[in-house]
Amino acid sequence: MGRERGREERDFGPGGDDTDCSILHVDMDAFFASVEVRRHPELRGKPVVVGGTGGRGVVSSASYEARAFGVRSAMPTSRARALCPQAIFIPPDSGAYGEASRAVMAILRDVTPLVEQLSVDEAFLDVAGARRLLGPPAQIAIDLRARIARELQLPCSVGIAPTKFLAKLGSARAKPDGLLLIPRARVLEFLHPLPVSTLWGVGERSAEQLHRVGLRTVGDVAQAPMGLLRSAVGDAAATHLHELASGRDPRPVTTGREEKSVGSETTYDIDVSDHERIKQTMLALSGQVGARLRAAGQSGRTIAIKVRFADFKTINRSRTLPVATDVSQEIFQTAWTLFRALGPTDRIRLIGVRVEGLAGAEGAARQLALGEPERGWREAERAIDAAASRFGRAAVKPASLLKAGDRRRQPDKRAEPDRLDPLSDGFTAS
DNA sequence: TCTGGGGTCCTAGGACCC
DNA sequence: TCTGGGGTCCTAGGACCC
Numbered sequence: 192m193g194r195e196r197g198r199e200e201r202d203f204g205p206g207g208d209d210t211d212c213s214i215l216h217v218d219m220d221a222f223f224a225s226v227e228v229r230r231h232p233e234l235r236g237k238p239v240v241v242g243g244t245g246g247r248g249v250v251s252s253a254s255y256e257a258r259a260f261g262v263r264s265a266m267p268t269s270r271a272r273a274l275c276p277q278a279i280f281i282p283p284d285s286g287a288y289g290e291a292s293r294a295v296m297a298i299l300r301d302v303t304p305l306v307e308q309l310s311v312d313e314a315f316l317d318v319a320g321a322r323r324l325l326g327p328p329a330q331i332a333i334d335l336r337a338r339i340a341r342e343l344q345l346p347c348s349v350g351i352a353p354t355k356f357l358a359k360l361g362s363a364r365a366k367p368d369g370l371l372l373i374p375r376a377r378v379l380e381f382l383h384p385l386p387v388s389t390l391w392g393v394g395e396r397s398a399e400q401l402h403r404v405g406l407r408t409v410g411d412v413a414q415a416p417m418g419l420l421r422s423a424v425g426d427a428a429a430t431h432l433h434e435l436a437s438g439r440d441p442r443p444v445t446t447g448r449e450e451k452s453v454g455s456e457t458t459y460d461i462d463v464s465d466h467e468r469i470k471q472t473m474l475a476l477s478g479q480v481g482a483r484l485r486a487a488g489q490s491g492r493t494i495a496i497k498v499r500f501a502d503f504k505t506i507n508r509s510r511t512l513p514v515a516t517d518v519s520q521e522i523f524q525t526a527w528t529l530f531r532a533l534g535p536t537d538r539i540r541l542i543g544v545r546v547e548g549l550a551g552a553e554g555a556a557r558q559l560a561l562g563e564p565e566r567g568w569r570e571a572e573r574a575i576d577a578a579a580s581r582f583g584r585a586a587v588k589p590a591s592l593l594k595a596g597d598r599r600r601q602p603d604k605r606a607e608p609d610r611l612d613p614l615s616d617g618f619t620a621s
Numbered sequence: 622t623c624t625g626g627g628g629t630c631c632t633a634g635g636a637c638c639c
Numbered sequence: 640t641c642t643g644g645g646g647t648c649c650t651a652g653g654a655c656c657c
Binding site for chain 2: 242243245247248249250251265266267269270271273274283285310311392425427428450451452453454455456457458503541543545
């Protein structure tokens with residue numbers, strides 16, 4: 192096993208022991224922060240925090256300079272400010288990160304079509320088939336890092352190992368801006384001293400359960416009797432964790448995973464009691480979800496809402512329709528019915544709308560053929576989609592989302608519901 | 622310090638069918 | 640007249656990941 196930061200050639204030359212290490216895990220370093228630094232070069236070397244800057248924001252990404260002060264992802268922005276007041280705080284720009292992500296993934300796919308994208312900033316590659324053309328995996332990783340740095344000016348770390356889980360551990364250990372090869376012969380030596388929380392699928396709760404029965408390291412889990420493991424985390428997880436802890440992980444790198452649900456949610460700056468306000472939010476969220484479904488040519492049968500109360504208690508309610516839909520109006524009507532069924536509520540912090548059980552658009556097509564009443568809505572919404580793609584989403588919106596003043600002037604883009612997508616309950620163009 | 626928004630997967634109970 | 644067990648679908652909750 193060798194660690195590299197600018198010393199790749201010596202540690203990972205073609206003679207390196209990367210026999211049957213054909214899985215690469217590529218993970219961008221402090222991705223959002225790095226993209227911001229790239230477009231604002233004056234920020235280089237400074238603590239940069241990307242995250243919600245409103246009262247209830249959390250940190251999405253922190254540069255390593257900010258991490259030195261203890262700033263971490265998912266931490267409330269207010270805490271990050273307390274830890275590092277001199278940091279530069281930047282609101283997220285998902286469009287920019289998506290664009291950077293596509294550029295990264297394109298480079299990865301240039302190496303091999305066997306790329307499994309895990310999230311916006313990480314992916315697995317199986318380079319077994321690329322060996323003959325591009326050299327041993329370690330060399331491929333070295334070239335890949337160099338190319339991403341040169342063409343995109345973005346740092347990343349790469350793990351190389353016999354399995355996905357180990358490759359992921361490798362990239363984590365190599366950060367920032369490094370590379371780590373874990374040869375098969377040294378897998379257990381690497382794995383067993385690590386804390387149980389390193390295992391994929393072990394979060395705070397499972398770690399607690401494992402600690403409770405005396406298991407603290409990955410080695411402990413590998414050697415634990417299955418009965419004990421099952422009592423701590425349940426049947427399925429026990430089997431899975433025991434495999435991972437033993438260095439086994441048969442999951443292949445797979446391409447083209449299908450999406451299973453599409454949702455949108457929003458947290459209020461101040462908890463809301465007014466159900467009319469909730470209704471407007473649901474209308475807007477349903478509009479976003481419907482628009483994304485239609486853009487993706489998908490539809491789903493199950494409509495789910497999520498409600499988080501002031502005390503952070505969170506509930507979900509769902510209803511499955513006889514026929515899949517991609518119609519915002521139908522999503523909204525179902526969501527609103529589910530909400531009203533709750534009766535009077537405590538103050539609400541978050542509202543979410545999600546469509547699950549996705550299938551291609553055949554469901555929707557069938558509905559169209561049957562001439563069901565949603566047909567009118569679908570056509571109206573398609574017209575809005577077309578207008579929005581020409582003039583922007585802000586140009587078209589449901590009349591009920593316009594504030595009184597907006598009826599006479601341009602929509603106020605800063606007003607919360609106006610950022611949300613149109614619904615067709617009588618739309619207007621501006 | 623007070624907890625975002627995008628998701629996936631698992632469990633468990635009840636309904637319903639055979 | 641009382642009752643088994645398997646399979647599938649639906650709903651709710653929760654853990655987890657990035």
